[in-house]
Amino acid sequence: MRRLTPYLLILPGGLWLAVFLVVPMVFMASVSTQEGDVVNGFAQTFAFSNYTDALARYQTQFLRSAGYGLAGTVLAVLLAYPVAYWIAFRGGARKSTYLLLVLLPFFVSFVLRTVSWKFLLADDGMLLGPLKSAGLLAADFHVLQTTTAVIGGLVYNYLPFMILPIYVSLERVDPSVVEAARDLYASRAGAFTRVVLPLSLPGIFAGVLMTFVPMTSDYVNAAILGGPANTMIGNIIQTEYLVNNDYPVGAALSFTLMAVMLAGIFAYARVLGTENVLEAAAR
Amino acid sequence: MSDTQAGTGAAAAAPGLSPVPAIELDGVVKEYVARGEVVQAVRGVTLGIAAGEFFSLLGPSGCGKTTTMRMIAGFEEPSRGAVRLHGHDVTDVPPDKRDVNMVFQSYALFPHMDVRENVAFGLRRRKVAEAEIRRRVGEMLEIVDLTGREKRRPRELSGGQQQRVALARALVNKPRALLLDEPLGALDLKLRQAMQVELKRIQREVGVTFVYVTHDQNEALTMSERIAVMNDGLVEQLATPREVYERPATPFVAGFIGTSNLLTGTVERIDGSTAVLPLGAGGRVLVERGGRQAGDAVVVTVRPEKITISAGEPEGNLSAVRGTVSEVVYLGTSTSYAVGLAGGEEVTVFQQNAHDGITTAERGDSVWLSWQQQYSYAIGS
Ligand SMILES: Nc1ncnc2c1ncn2[C@@H]1O[C@H](COP(=O)(O)OP(=O)(O)O)[C@@H](O)[C@H]1O
Ligand SMILES: [Mg+2]
Numbered sequence: 001m002r003r004l005t006p007y008l009l010i011l012p013g014g015l016w017l018a019v020f021l022v023v024p025m026v027f028m029a030s031v032s033t034q035e036g037d038v039v040n041g042f043a044q045t046f047a048f049s050n051y052t053d054a055l056a057r058y059q060t061q062f063l064r065s066a067g068y069g070l071a072g073t074v075l076a077v078l079l080a081y082p083v084a085y086w087i088a089f090r091g092g093a094r095k096s097t098y099l100l101l102v103l104l105p106f107f108v109s110f111v112l113r114t115v116s117w118k119f120l121l122a123d124d125g126m127l128l129g130p131l132k133s134a135g136l137l138a139a140d141f142h143v144l145q146t147t148t149a150v151i152g153g154l155v156y157n158y159l160p161f162m163i164l165p166i167y168v169s170l171e172r173v174d175p176s177v178v179e180a181a182r183d184l185y186a187s188r189a190g191a192f193t194r195v196v197l198p199l200s201l202p203g204i205f206a207g208v209l210m211t212f213v214p215m216t217s218d219y220v221n222a223a224i225l226g227g228p229a230n231t232m233i234g235n236i237i238q239t240e241y242l243v244n245n246d247y248p249v250g251a252a253l254s255f256t257l258m259a260v261m262l263a264g265i266f267a268y269a270r271v272l273g274t275e276n277v278l279e280a281a282a283r
Numbered sequence: 284m285s286d287t288q289a290g291t292g293a294a295a296a297a298p299g300l301s302p303v304p305a306i307e308l309d310g311v312v313k314e315y316v317a318r319g320e321v322v323q324a325v326r327g328v329t330l331g332i333a334a335g336e337f338f339s340l341l342g343p344s345g346c347g348k349t350t351t352m353r354m355i356a357g358f359e360e361p362s363r364g365a366v367r368l369h370g371h372d373v374t375d376v377p378p379d380k381r382d383v384n385m386v387f388q389s390y391a392l393f394p395h396m397d398v399r400e401n402v403a404f405g406l407r408r409r410k411v412a413e414a415e416i417r418r419r420v421g422e423m424l425e426i427v428d429l430t431g432r433e434k435r436r437p438r439e440l441s442g443g444q445q446q447r448v449a450l451a452r453a454l455v456n457k458p459r460a461l462l463l464d465e466p467l468g469a470l471d472l473k474l475r476q477a478m479q480v481e482l483k484r485i486q487r488e489v490g491v492t493f494v495y496v497t498h499d500q501n502e503a504l505t506m507s508e509r510i511a512v513m514n515d516g517l518v519e520q521l522a523t524p525r526e527v528y529e530r531p532a533t534p535f536v537a538g539f540i541g542t543s544n545l546l547t548g549t550v551e552r553i554d555g556s557t558a559v560l561p562l563g564a565g566g567r568v569l570v571e572r573g574g575r576q577a578g579d580a581v582v583v584t585v586r587p588e589k590i591t592i593s594a595g596e597p598e599g600n601l602s603a604v605r606g607t608v609s610e611v612v613y614l615g616t617s618t619s620y621a622v623g624l625a626g627g628e629e630v631t632v633f634q635q636n637a638h639d640g641i642t643t644a645e646r647g648d649s650v651w652l653s654w655q656q657q658y659s660y661a662i663g664s
Binding site for chain 2: 183186187194195198
């Protein structure tokens with residue numbers, strides 16, 4: 001009985017994963033190689049051409065999504081690091097208050113927050129309107145329906161996922177280690193690049209994983225803040241499923257996206273996830 | 284307290300050593316503002332540490348030892364006063380530009396680097412040539428007995444080994460002075476004693492000035508050439524271990540260093556070079572006269588191991604007081620007695636267990652305590 005206990009403990013969670021993750025995945029994998037339409041039904045024909053067709057048709061959106069995800073992730077690192085650093089080293093007794101502030105947006109629905117950005121950034125909205133009537137901006141200046149708006153929205157929505165892991169890794173850095181670096185003739189900048197930064201790389205690493213994946217597959221920001229030129233692969237998948245009812249193509253696109261991201265993550269983990277990189281960065 | 288400080292000639296270097304002190308603190312004060320209140324962690328310390336000296340800052344927790352050391356290292360700027368290293372004023376110089384290195388209480392090793400890179404860190408920052416770095420790091424690891432552990436990470440080492448990496452990492456830079464903040468505090472007793480010997484050996488070998496912070500009086504007494512005993516942000520006495528132990532400058536020093544008995548009395552008469560203080564029923568304490576007159580109040584300290592216990596009144600010209608044994612503790616090589624005097628004072632006595640472990644008195648016994656005049660030391664004389 002005692003030896004069975006660990007297995008019994010993972011049973012509820014394991015069942016949950018099996019029913020709600022593995023089963024739909026297998027089902028969708030099967031759908032992705034079927035042919036037909038909603039009216040006459042779909043039949044399994046092992047049509048792997050669904051994949052090549054989908055990729056050929058939506059190559060632009062694929063590349064755009066990866067580009068937006070990459071740009072958004074880089075921007076998020078640059079914005080999140082100083083915030084996390086400040087909370088970890090200067091936050092003093094109010095650290096948890098600042099962390100709560102970082103998380104505060106999560107108390108409001110993701111879509112609602114993005115829609116409110118649409119109001120804020122509207123061509124004659126509360127931000128651009130006054131600037132335009134004051135003559136500070138050209139009348140046809142706009143933010144919405146641009147790449148800037150979409151990437152800005154992505155960064156805004158996923159920033160906390162970057163701040164938190166970086167904060168956690170910085171919080172674990174013993175301040176006396178930084179003093180030791182200063183004592184051993186490192187300048188302020190040197191102590192940062194050779195001690196603080198390498199010790200926080202695991203946090204950056206985790207933050208990148210936690211933001212790049214959802215940013216790349218996001219469709220809400222492109223749908224609300226972007227225009228036709230900003231369509232991401234998430235929007236295409238949504239359209240194929242819910243508008244065109246072309247389930248096989250939607251499924252094939254989803255699996256392609258998943259495969260590409262998994263490959264990217266593994267490559268990234270292989271290159272950055274080892275201690276040797278930390279060591280090299282610190283020398 | 285300030286007159287005691289001046290009286291011990293704190294700023295002067297120890298005799299026989301280099302005339303320009305390696306480290307000088309000149310009226311150093313450090314104030315912190317905590318919750319709107321000004322806290323004086325260090326309240327005016329003036330002292331000089333000679334080159335090559337093993338110098339200890341000794342005092343209870345919170346007396347300002349770490350703060351004093353951090354001002355020497357450059358992590359804290361004094362609110363008032365000056366810090367000089369080899370005659371140069373470094374009060375405003377940042378830590379990376381000071382020729383001293385620190386061994387941190389928690390070691391503060393770089394967790395992402397192996398032993399070799401930890402030790403090489405300072406040399407790399409100073410752009411020392413790679414070949415020389417290899418040579419010096421190798422030499423240093425040999426001195427601290429860590430050869431063969433170059434590729435280990437700090438977390439893969441024992442506490443004692445981490446301690447030695449921290450030491451090597453500082454010493455490899457050949458600093459003018461090494462600052463050690465309770466470096467053995469995290470080690471267990473056996474290892475701590477072994478490391479004390481080890482530290483002394485290393486200090487002799489490299490000849491660097493050691494400034495050693497500790498709250499452990501035994502450690503300070505056995506290792507140091509001179510000790511500054513600190514209390515509440517001030518130096519109460521700066522002297523050799525023997526002097527601090529035998530001739531404590533203040534009641535605080537007498538109480539903090541080892542076990543010591545404090546007896547307060549008034550000089551009744553002067554008998555040649557001896558001042559006699561009556562104490563309790565028929566008891567008397569003899570102390571060197573010095574400048575004392577009849578009627579002066581005196582605080583006398585006497586160490587527990589100098590006192591003899593006897594059942595009857597001792598013969599001869601001795602200090603002798605009466606009391607009742609309230610506690611007997613067998614300690615192996617010695618026995619410790621607590622004896623309550625008639626006036627309410629409690630006196631501790633250590634007796635060697637020379638013969639068959641037979642104790643000379645039992646709880647509740649009425650006894651005489653006696654000691655020679657030379658073991659009575661009037662505090663502040
Ligand atoms: N950064 C600080 N802010 C406020 N008070 C401090 C600070 N550092 C030390 N103190 C206070 O100064 C006093 C001396 O501290 P410290 O030098 O660490 O003593 P020690 O090392 O002898 O134990 C203590 O009362 C401590 O609380
Ligand atoms: Mg301390």
